[in-house]
Amino acid sequence: xxxxxxxxxxxxxxxxxxxxxxxxxxxxxxxxxxxxxxxxxxxxxxxxxxxxxxxxxxxxxxxxxxxxxxxxxxxxxxxxxxxxxxxxxxxxxxxxxxxxxxxxxxxxxxxxxxxxxxxxxxxxxxxxxxxxxxxxxxxxxxxxxxxxxxxxxxxxxxxxxxxxxxxxxxxxxxxxxxxxxxxxxxxxxxxxxxxxxxxxxxxxxxxxxxxxxxxxxxxxxxxxxxxxxxxxxxxxxxxxxxxxxxxxxxxxxxxxxxxxxxxxxxxxxxxxxxxxxxxxxxxxxxxxxxxxxxxxxxxxxxxxxxxxxxxxxxxxxxxxxxxxxxxxxxxxxxxxxxxxxxxxxxxxxxxxxxxxxxxxxxxxxxxxxxxxxxxxxxxxxxxxxxxxxxxxxxxxxxxxxxxxxxxxxxxxxxxxxxxxxxxxxxxxxxxxxxxxxxxxxxxxxxxxxxxxxx
Numbered sequence: 001x002x003x004x005x006x007x008x009x010x011x012x013x014x015x016x017x018x019x020x021x022x023x024x025x026x027x028x029x030x031x032x033x034x035x036x037x038x039x040x041x042x043x044x045x046x047x048x049x050x051x052x053x054x055x056x057x058x059x060x061x062x063x064x065x066x067x068x069x070x071x072x073x074x075x076x077x078x079x080x081x082x083x084x085x086x087x088x089x090x091x092x093x094x095x096x097x098x099x100x101x102x103x104x105x106x107x108x109x110x111x112x113x114x115x116x117x118x119x120x121x122x123x124x125x126x127x128x129x130x131x132x133x134x135x136x137x138x139x140x141x142x143x144x145x146x147x148x149x150x151x152x153x154x155x156x157x158x159x160x161x162x163x164x165x166x167x168x169x170x171x172x173x174x175x176x177x178x179x180x181x182x183x184x185x186x187x188x189x190x191x192x193x194x195x196x197x198x199x200x201x202x203x204x205x206x207x208x209x210x211x212x213x214x215x216x217x218x219x220x221x222x223x224x225x226x227x228x229x230x231x232x233x234x235x236x237x238x239x240x241x242x243x244x245x246x247x248x249x250x251x252x253x254x255x256x257x258x259x260x261x262x263x264x265x266x267x268x269x270x271x272x273x274x275x276x277x278x279x280x281x282x283x284x285x286x287x288x289x290x291x292x293x294x295x296x297x298x299x300x301x302x303x304x305x306x307x308x309x310x311x312x313x314x315x316x317x318x319x320x321x322x323x324x325x326x327x328x329x330x331x332x333x334x335x336x337x338x339x340x341x342x343x344x345x346x347x348x349x350x351x352x353x354x355x356x357x358x359x360x361x362x363x364x365x366x367x368x369x370x371x372x373x374x375x376x377x378x379x380x381x382x383x384x385x386x387x388x389x390x391x392x393x394x395x396x397x398x399x400x401x402x403x404x405x406x407x408x409x410x411x412x413x414x415x416x417x418x419x420x421x422x423x424x425x426x427x428x429x430x431x432x433x434x435x436x437x438x439x440x441x442x443x444x445x446x447x448x449x450x451x452x453x454x
Contacts, residue, residue: 021052021337021339022051022052022054022055022249022327022329022332022334022337023049023050023051023052023055023249023252023296023325023327023329023337023339024048024049024050024051024052024339025047025048025049025254025323025325025339025340025341026047026048026341027045027046027047027048027323027341027343028045028046028048028358028360028361029043029044029045029046029343029345029358029361030043030044030045030046030357030358030361030362030365031043031044031345031354031356031357031358032345032346032356032358033345033346033347033348033350033353033354033356034310034345034346034347034348034354035347035348035349035351035354036312036313036314036315036347036348036349037312037349038312039311039312040309040310040311040312041309041310042265042307042308042309043307043308043309043310043320043345044305044306044307044361044362044364044365045305045306045307045308045320045321045343045361046270046303046304046305046358046360046361046364047254047303047304047305047306047323047341048271048301048302048303049252049254049293049296049301049302049303049304049325050296050300050301050302051248051249051296051297051298051299055248055249055298055329055332056298056299063245063246063247063248063298063331064165064166064167064247064248064250064295064330064331065098065100065101065102065163065165065166065167066097066101066102066166066167066169066241066244066245066247067101067102067118067158067161067163067166067167067168067169068097068101068102068103068104068167068168068169068170068171068241068244069103069104069105069106069154069155069157069158069169069170069171070090070093070103070104070105070106070171070173070237071106071108071147071150071151071154071170071171071172071173072086072090072105072106072107072108072115072137072173073086073107073108073109073145073172073173073174073175073176074107074108074109074137074138074140074141074142075108075109075110075141075142075143075144075145075174075175075176076109076141076142076143076144077145077175077176077205077207078141078175080138081230082175082204082205082230082233083137083138083141084138085230085231085233085234086137086173086233087134087135087137087138088233088234089173089233089234089236089237089238090105090134090137090237091131091134091135092234092237092238093234093237093238093240093241094127094130094131094134094241095127095131096238096241096242096245097121097127097241097245098121098245099121099122099123100120100121101120101121101245102118102119102120102121102158102161102166103116103118103119103121103130104116104117104118104119104154104157104158105130105133105134105137106150106153106154106157107137107140108145108146108147108149108150109140109141109142109143109144109145109146110142110143110144110146110179111143111146111149112146112149112150112153113140114153114157115133115134115136115137116130116133116134117157118157118158118160118161144176144179144180145174145176145177145178145179146178146179146180147172147174147178147180147185148178148180148181148184148185148188150172151170151172151185151188151189151192151199152188154170155170155192155195155197158170158197159195159197165250165328165330165331166250167198167244167245167247167250167295168195168196168197168198169197169198169199169200169240169244169295170192170197170198170199170200171199171200171201171202171237171240171241171244172199172200172201172202172213173202173203173204173233173237174201174202174203174204174208174213175203175204175205175207175208176205176207176208176209177207177208177209177212178209178212182212185216186215186216186219189216189217189219189220190219192219192220193219193220193292196250196251196294197220198220198221198222198244198294198295199216199217199219199220199222200217200222200223200224200225200240200243201213201216201217201222201223201224201225202224202225202227202233202236202237202240203224203225203226203227203431204226204227204230204233206426206427206428207427208226208427208431209427209431210224210226210430210431210434210435211378211430211434214275214434218275218277220292220294221269221291221292221293221294223240223243223272223273223438224435224438225239225240225435226431226432226434226435243297243300244295246297246298246299246300247295247296247297247298248296248297248298248329248331249295249296249327249328249329250294250295250296250327250328250330251294251326251327251328252292252293252294252295252296252302252325252326252327252328253290253291253292253293253325253326253327254290254291254293254304254323254324254325255288255289255290255291255323255324255325255326256288256289256290256291256306256321256322256323256324257287257288257321257322257323257324258282258287258288258308258320258321259287259318259319259320259321259322260287261310261311262308262309262310262311262320262321263308263309263310264280264281264282264289264306264308265279265280265306265307265308265309266278266279266280266306266307266372267279267280267289267291267304267305267306267307268304268305268306268368268369268371268372269303269304269368270303270304270305270364270367270368270440271300271301271302271303271440272297272300272301272302273438273439273440274367274368274370274371274437274438274439274440275371275438276368276371276372276375277291277304280306291304296327303364305361305364305365305368306321307365308320308321310345313347314347315347315348315349316346316347317344317345317346317347318344318345318347319342319343319344320343320344320345321342321343322340322341322342322343323340323341323342323343324338324339324340325338325339325340325341326338363403366399366402366403367403367440369399370396370399370400370437371434371437371438373392373395373396373399374396374433374434374437376392377389377392377393377396377433378430380392381419381424381425384423386419386423389419390416390419390420393412393413393415393416393419394412394416396412397409397410397412397413397416400412408436411432411433411436412433415429415433
């Protein structure tokens, strides 16, 4: 038996018999068998990553300490009701931190203000002191929404804390479009992600630019959430804090190596939140891509779906992708842990075998494709390609209908009528459609178990 003492201030003792793989990697194909007579076959590959049973066990938690910065919008567009709700949400979120965690709070408008410099949570009195400081953020209200400097200030604070085995996260709350030079803000977000800091973005109001914030968080594999009502701010912010405080692994990344003659197409994130990652480009002769996952929570599945085109081959099994997963589990003293899966497809002339389809992968594809279709719809409307936009409204309505989501199906039917009448959609309507495109419709998490691995 190996016993490890948690490398964090929680001082967790973790015992494990033979944990060969602390983080598990599994895959599923939509077509495990393809025809030898087909000149080219499109293939969908669903890759799943999650913590092992031992790491998920409640009696042996191995969660990491959190180094978090709340970056809160206090610009002039924030109304009193919204500011009060934000203060209450921030106070409540801080109560979710534990001894050993660090908290920073930055308020921003045209300038950025230090409300709480990096503070180690020692006990309940520390939390009370931080909550009192949050109470004064409305005194800084005014100006625009210059997020770039607020991000730089928050990242600087996170970086000065000496501990390495932490989850470093910035959580932004804003109600408006970014002022200043948006591209500079994106550049800053990219640089911050390269320092191992994850950025999540929460937005509220009719001026919130969901599309921009999706780009901003994409560099660090972060999440964008739309808050529909002020009274929901606390719930959404608390959920973001909880996600950071339940992490068990850091520096998680998935590397995919494509067999020669395999053509890579599109990439999607399926879980925890859906996102269209774009067309996969294989740089040079490496035929490999890297997907940063960042930190990994103990009770969440992290799933990615990729599409490839495979050429005709003689009968037999062929590896189309080699998937390597790398990670650190500080509480177990694991540095540079890894797991590997070979994605194997079987070429056959058996028509019954070829006809086998995975319903789970097909459903996952139907869900993740919605985000790509929303991007295409947005582009068509901006180019005034009305006929193509009308077609995409119908496709999206039908896609949701097939998924059993009548409300969203009717939503797209309604948007199509409004677009035909007005020739445009509002920022608020597009925010809502983008937000819904990131939400999985299946409840619960189906985590793979070590017994499923070969």
